[in-house]
Amino acid sequence: MTAGGAAPSVRSVVVDAPGEHRLVTGPRPQPGPGEVRIAVHAAGVCASDRELYDGTRAEGYVRYPVTPGHEWAGTVDAVGEGVGPVGTDGPGGPGGTPTSLVGRKVVAEGFRACLHCERCREGATSLCTGGYDETGFTQPGAFADALVVPARLLHLLPDDADLRAAALLEPAAVVAAAVLAARPGAAERIAVLGAGTLGMLAVQLLAAYSPAELLVIDPRPGRAELARTMGATHARRPGAEDSFGGPGASAGYDLVVETAGAPGTAHDACMLARRGGQVVLTGMFEAGAQGIDPVHLSVSQLTVRSVFGASPAAWSYAVRAFGSGLLDPAPLITHELPLTAFGEAVGLVGSGDPAVGKVLLRP
Structure with missing residues (x-):
């Protein structure tokens, strides 16, 4: 495993049950085989997060207790066993000069598809029949200082990418x-x-x-x-x-x-x-x-x-549009709050105030 110099402990928001949340501090999560750890730069709060907090999300599409946060961008700061550098068997595919993933700006798909069912095999991973599993709803999300995800879900961003804006690449x-x-x-x-x-x-x-x-x-x-x-x-x-x-x-x-x-x-x-x-x-x-x-x-x-979620092809489309300048989400951001202000952020999203656009949490 390759690690950066981040602090030995991290904070995360935990929603224990509808209407109940707390900020917890614990050891940094360690990436397992095939996984990477992300230092979260920004995470968007959306209506689905409000549903998670209010308890109105459809049954089976949230698992409490959970750390929410499915819209995010950050930087890889550690890789687990078996994760190759970019340009070999790592994210991004073959070809090019192999370079380490550590330090790269990234986003990642949220759905943890099984990759074995018929829908997955035809490329429609958002229709996976192996059971719903998604970062921020059934798996720990990005309302935290650090996040661990499977490396296969990563999409690399340009070195000069605005990570605030990139947090909107999930929508x-x-x-x-x-x-x-x-x-x-x-x-x-x-x-x-x-x-x-x-x-x-x-x-x-x-x-x-x-x-x-x-x-x-x-x-x-x-x-x-x-x-x-x-x-x-x-x-x-x-x-x-x-x-x-x-x-x-x-x-x-x-x-x-x-x-x-x-x-x-x-x-x-x-x-x-x-x-x-x-x-x-x-x-x-x-x-x-x-x-x-x-x-x-x-x-x-x-x-x-x-449409519910997005396939790898749709993620690639969005990331390419962002990297080329065709897509600029930055003007949609109206509020940026610290991780400690999760309650305020959720309140803004559900306020109905027309002046509220995209709300970000900034760990």
């Missing part, structure tokens, strides 16, 4: 999965429902396909304006004909990407699509959300896809 990978599923074409009319983190990242990736129109729908004028700076052609409120800074828009979109997870947005997304159009659902819906009208779905011959 970017989810959006990338939606884009890969939709395969948008140039000059298509595209609508994005929701201007939260997922929606803003979707706008950036979709703008690269040169759509004829890229509409963002969100009730918050400030967020809609930010979306226009990221590539949206115009934006409007849900159900409104008037738009923020552009012409009005009507139904008939070639592609609709839903990112809000609000009670009515799956239904609304289908109503926005043209006949024969595509709808991709990325938001996490709660029980009681409005259903999709099966008559409209059938008569309009819509293609509806859903």
Whole structure:
């Protein structure tokens, strides 16, 4: 094992049960065979973390007690037995001059897929039938000074990468999965429902396909304006004909990407699509959300896809877009808090304050 000069003990947030958390200090975790240890630089707090804390996450998708944190970026500071340097049998594949992983800036996939089931063997690891297992929900996450993950899940970042911004590559990978599923074409009319983190990242990736129109729908004028700076052609409120800074828009979109997870947005997304159009659902819906009208779905011959998590291909897509400058999550960050302020961070995420964008914890 190769180790850095980090402190002999580390802190981590532990959620023992819904509504109960504590900050604990203990020995640094040691990477086992095939694992690496990460010095966490920044970790994003999202609505799923709020669900974990409130106890509203679907049964089977959290295991208490747990250290949350599935959106993160950091630096490798130790490697376990059998983890080769980059360029040999280590992350990044063969070729190139072998260099040590220690000191490299990285992110990593969250799903701990079995790699043996039929879905995994066809490359759809987010559909693994071996049982749900994910960093920050069933395995220790990144609301901590240090994190241990399987080396096979790593994605290397450029040496000059902004690790604050890179902490948002997990939601970017989810959006990338939606884009890969939709395969948008140039000059298509595209609508994005929701201007939260997922929606803003979707706008950036979709703008690269040169759509004829890229509409963002969100009730918050400030967020809609930010979306226009990221590539949206115009934006409007849900159900409104008037738009923020552009012409009005009507139904008939070639592609609709839903990112809000609000009670009515799956239904609304289908109503926005043209006949024969595509709808991709990325938001996490709660029980009681409005259903999709099966008559409209059938008569309009819509293609509806859903996204939960991201495959390795989607992660690679997001990391490449970030490394090339095509994707810039940094403007979405509005709050940065220390690890000791976990309770405040969760409160911000669930506050409904339109001024709250992405909240980061900085160990």
